[in-house]
């Protein structure tokens with residue numbers, strides 16, 4: 505699992521350690537780790553040209569100290585001081601003593617074999633300031649290594665409020681920052697290396713799961729399991745107009761670990777033709793047999809309101825997607841007030857905008873603005889609806905009403921294809937029916953769906969939602985190892 509901590513959490517941990525250690529120890533640890541990573545990136549340190557971009561804080565100090573270490577190994581190190589009057593004095597002294605030099609020549613950026621971005625770290629607010637902005641647009645020859653955080657990326661949220669400097673590698677001290685895991689910030693970070701500087705950290709604000717975390721969680725039938733004990737998932741999706749959504753949601757559900765899939769809706773004939781193993785009925789959720797979780801909304805069309813009301817009235821977990829979300833946005837959180845079991849909402853940013861309008865009673869915010877602030881958006885929705893929210897997009901973010909947040913590290917832009925969300929909804933519902941809580945079910949579903957999407961699009965080929973569903977067993981296998 506990758507763990508990310510907020511600036512406040514890092515500062516608190518740093519304060520505890522600084523009280524015990526001689527001054528400067530943490531910065532020396534950080535600089536040593538940074539220089540070691542740079543040395544690995546360079547074909548050879550001796551004779552390499554290194555440019556340090558140094559801002560006014562300790563982030564600049566780290567970069568200058570690392571520059572000094574590289575200069576001692578024979579690199580030719582130049583430093584641009586973006587705020588010369590407030591430069592980290594000890595860092596600059598170390599660099600000069602090691603043979604490094606100060607320059608004001610922006611052309612050094614393009615000539616450098618490696619650039620260290622020490623403009624701003626966890627103390628940064630807002631985008632790059634005017635003096636640093638030109639570097640974001642300049643041609644580069646060697647890799648840009650961000651010190652702790654790419655400058656211009658908000659460390660706590662991943663938001664990029666202005667111009668930011670894109671890194672090839674980010675060397676993060678002590679822990680990931682949420683902004684390194686959540687887009688758009690994550691897309692500026694490149695490959696992230698962690699350097700342990702000895703911080704003792706609390707529970708992370710944000711987690712990103714990996715194969716092993718998921719393997720421990722995925723349902724596995726035991727010898728005594730029968731199909732009912734493994735869970736039955738109900739799918740209320742599709743309509744005469746959109747039968748495909750029903751077929752795709754069922755395709756996802758059949759590969760989600762539940763023992764059986766019960767379909768309730770107008771596309772029963774199409775579903776059973778494609779998947780004869782499905783239990784089908786033509787009415788709504790209320791008239792269908794027992795299930796352990798409902799999925800309601802994909803392609804439901806005009807039937808969405810009735811299907812949603814019936815599913816929400818049931819005492820089992822309910823996943824609301826697509827047309828179900830549009831319907832839910834009309835009533836707002838009040839529709840969930842009487843629920844005795846958890847609810848999982850799976851909006852894309854357009855649906856998230858409608859859901860937020862359902863809370864505020866005002867016009868929906870712009871979906872692009874929500875995509876730019878996805879962590880805050882998922883948290884807001886989870887708090888307002890008291891439901892777990894899986895916000896789909898370039899980084900899928902999952903927020904629980906209690907405050908836990910996970911971000912999904914798998915996925916591919918190829919997954920932005922028609923019907924892909926229907927497969928995800930069925931899959932997540934199936935995991936809910938198998939007994940996972942909504943946070944875990946959403947985490948596992950996003951992860952497997954993302955892996956399946958990658959597998960199906962391997963080699964850079966477009967995928968269909970049907971192929972993503974077909975690739976799900978392979979994703980399970982990869983996770984189980």
Ligand SMILES: NC(=O)C1=CN([C@@H]2O[C@H](COP(=O)(O)OP(=O)(O)OC[C@H]3O[C@@H](n4cnc5c(N)ncnc54)[C@H](OP(=O)(O)O)[C@@H]3O)[C@@H](O)[C@H]2O)[C@@H](O)CC1
Pocket residue numbers: 514515517518530531534559560561562563564566623624625626627628629630631632633651652653656677678701703
């Ligand atoms: N925590 C730890 O455990 C350890 C932390 N360490 C390191 O310390 C870093 C944090 O250092 P920090 O606190 O000095 O803040 P930092 O990020 O250098 O920036 C603050 C300065 O930048 C300025 N500034 C603000 N916004 C700006 C912008 N957009 N563009 C330009 N400038 C901007 C602001 O000035 P002002 O707003 O007053 O002009 C202020 O002077 C951390 O990321 C890590 O690298 C390691 O050494 C060891 C262990």
Ligand SMILES: [K+]
Pocket residue numbers: 563621622623624625650651652653654655
């Ligand atoms: K930086």
